[in-house]
Amino acid sequence: MEQLKCCVLIPTYNNHKTLAKVIDGVLAYTKNIIIINDGATDATALILESYAELEQIHLPQNKGKGNALKLGFQKAVDLGYDFAITIDSDGQHFPKDIPIFLDALETETNKNVIYIGSRNMNQDDVPGSSSFGNKFSNFWFWFETGIRLKDTQSGYRLYPLREIEKLKLYTPKFEFEIEVIVKAAWSGTLVKNLPIHISYDDAERVSHFRKIPDFARISVLNTWFVLVALFWIKPRDLYRRFRKKGFRRFVREDLLQSSDSPRKKALSIALGVGIGLSPLWGFHTIIVLFLAVLLKLNKVIAFAFSNVSLAPFIPFVLYLSLKTGAFITGEELIYTVDEMVDNLGFITHLKTYIIGSISLSIVASTIFGFLGYLILTVFDRKKIALNNG
Incomplete structure (x- = not known):
């Protein structure tokens, strides 16, 4: 004492x-x-x-x-x-x-x-x-x-x-x-x-x-x-790790070399992209982290890929969602990216936007998840071969 x-x-x-x-x-x-x-x-x-x-x-x-x-x-x-x-x-x-x-x-x-x-x-x-x-x-x-x-x-x-x-x-x-x-x-x-x-x-x-x-x-x-924790601590800790390690090291150590299986990583990518492209603006972080915890997926990967809708990409996400919705519903919409953002005209076609946004998030999450699984599987096999060699 x-x-x-x-x-x-x-x-x-x-x-x-x-x-x-x-x-x-x-x-x-x-x-x-x-x-x-x-x-x-x-x-x-x-x-x-x-x-x-x-x-x-x-x-x-x-x-x-x-x-x-x-x-x-x-x-x-x-x-x-x-x-x-x-x-x-x-x-x-x-x-x-x-x-x-x-x-x-x-x-x-x-x-x-x-x-x-x-x-x-x-x-x-x-x-x-x-x-x-x-x-x-x-x-x-x-x-x-x-x-x-x-x-x-x-x-x-x-x-x-x-x-x-x-x-x-x-x-x-x-x-x-x-x-x-x-x-x-x-x-x-x-x-x-x-x-x-x-x-x-x-x-x-x-x-x-x-x-x-x-x-x-x-x-x-x-x-x-x-x-x-969801809106400040977890994003803060993720950013600190990213800033401390740099992009390449962060991707290599936190994403690629985590002990999770390629399947789990791929599902985490799919979850992040799906939520990030969904029309649930303002709630992406809390939803993706909650689901990652609930489904026992990789929180870091899911959160990282949910940022597909970061501020610089928002106009393009809205534009693609609206175009996808128009294609599905058969509605004719003539907007450039600039016109859509400046005039917020897409709000008058909210139903079309929501249909397109949900469809886009499902398709994109499937594609990114599948590609992620293929890439991560190859990477994982190379790592195992290297360790055995």
Whole structure:
């Protein structure tokens, strides 16, 4: 604890039955403890009088776990700590697991890491609602960050304080523990699970998680994060990789040399082209990434080829769509590309445009997918022959 400049944060609210046991358990490992009394109305204040030697923050009113943790983080930074382990005061976590976090951090090359205690959600005393909520949270965390974890809701964690201090964190209650790991992952912090023990002893444990309002707050937050991930984070990361590697290296490493099969890559190309040429303007990115995830295709390839309708190509895409629609419907349309864009005359033929756009996207996606499969298959065979040679 001393070498790593690490402390333990214990946020607490009306857990007088288990608080002293948790504090005593942590004291067996360290005195670097900060307790945040989040406006408790039970015997918490009286219990904490027996631990006057420990750093304490007392709030006059309950404002939520997220707010308590933020105050604890700031206090820890002010005291010169670099890391903080958070442990719940309701008795579900075991202080004997503290060395698990310290051992992992000590051997970690990149110290910019958040460790989340991974609970065994299959043990008999775990409530079904907790297991479901955790799976729900894990899925959305993966969708938003691309990181697969077994447990994203455990409050037993280790945080890198200097990195957390850089984040703009707003939520005050339980949803804070989702906000902080998503934003940290987006900023480049590693987020990993470590196995821990867990207890759901209903005789002592008091949970203040309100299933309907707190789950609703978490759902709203995840909805917002999904939109941010689709419209900003994923395109940003793709652009950064493209800019860092350059066009040829990006194509070679991210598209051609990915471990996906030629069939999967070709289907990803077809998906990207099909969505990019569709009349769903303004929604191409969110739709193509959602379908790529849903269909387990290559997100990078699908997104890259969906940009077939980038700004410089839009007039030509509209023109081809309108001409295709006119050919199918038999309608006579006389437009040049310039006339169509300048006068927006194609809007008066919206039905023709939509028919043509959908038809064009289907035909183009089929052609590009088929050609992509042929080229990628040849490339894949050459690569295998080269490796074997």
